[in-house]
Amino acid sequence: MTEAKALTKNQTLVLGALSGANGPLSAYDILDRLRPEGLRSPLQIYRALAPLVEQGRVHRLESLNSFVACAHDHTHGHHSHSPVVFAICETCGQVTEFSDEKVAQQLRGWAKDVGFKTGKTTLELRGTCRTCLAA
């Protein structure tokens, strides 16, 4: 099990801002929310984000250039290494995070066949969530 590392002051602020949001935030959105706490520059946000993303407490959504707090429990270590799928509702902004072992397996199979060594996998679905479809 990976040890849950203590967070620095700025990391705590940034993670708090993301956890308190009801959807993804850009680094500049986060900055705006943390100005009252004394943060002033984008770099402070990006610096705090880097280790949070590294540890899996925060995920970067490539198709939005923004960030979300991980939906899983991180007090006892980070979640599995099955690539994570993000379903992003373009109407309400909600992000649903899940992982799918079949998809992971299939992609591993392709990689093995062609000799590709996979690092990070980005898998994002843009669309409309059930709630917004009903409305």
Add this chain to the structure above:
Amino acid sequence: MTEAKALTKNQTLVLGALSGANGPLSAYDILDRLRPEGLRSPLQIYRALAPLVEQGRVHRLESLNSFVACAHDHTHGHHSHSPVVFAICETCGQVTEFSDEKVAQQLRGWAKDVGFKTGKTTLELRGTCRTCLAA
């Protein structure tokens, strides 16, 4: 079959630049390559890219903020709507494009189960290609 639409002058230039490149190019990379042809502003590039992406002749790589020419034949219409997977070598920049019906099926299944209507799917693998692993 979708009719292959004629390209405008700028679209032709941009698609040519992407086809001639051996990897993904950012809009500004494309602009630099097309300055000799008289293009001067980023907007000219973005405007040409939009319909090319729309038609599937060019793909946008979200994890790189850049663009590649589609690897498939577009003279007789565009390729299947199975979501496309991009494997991006971080060493040599090569992008391999493929589609995987099992993955597509699995994601459709998830979407059906939770009532999510999927629009665009982004699926990108970052890693190292066979050739670069061997080197």
Add this chain to the structure above:
DNA sequence: TCTCTCTATGTCATGTTATTACATCTGACA
């Protein structure tokens, strides 16, 4: 305690990616 060093932080400047607003050109066609 003193100082060395490592990490985190603060700030300014800059680089990179993308869009808004507005003017002009071109060709189809009534």
Add this chain to the structure above:
DNA sequence: TGTCAGATGTAATAACATGACATAGAGAGA
């Protein structure tokens, strides 16, 4: 010829991200 739609040109600006350098604070060891 006059009108209109689509394509193009240009300037300005917004949005996202990093480089370079200075400072502050905590802990190790003399």
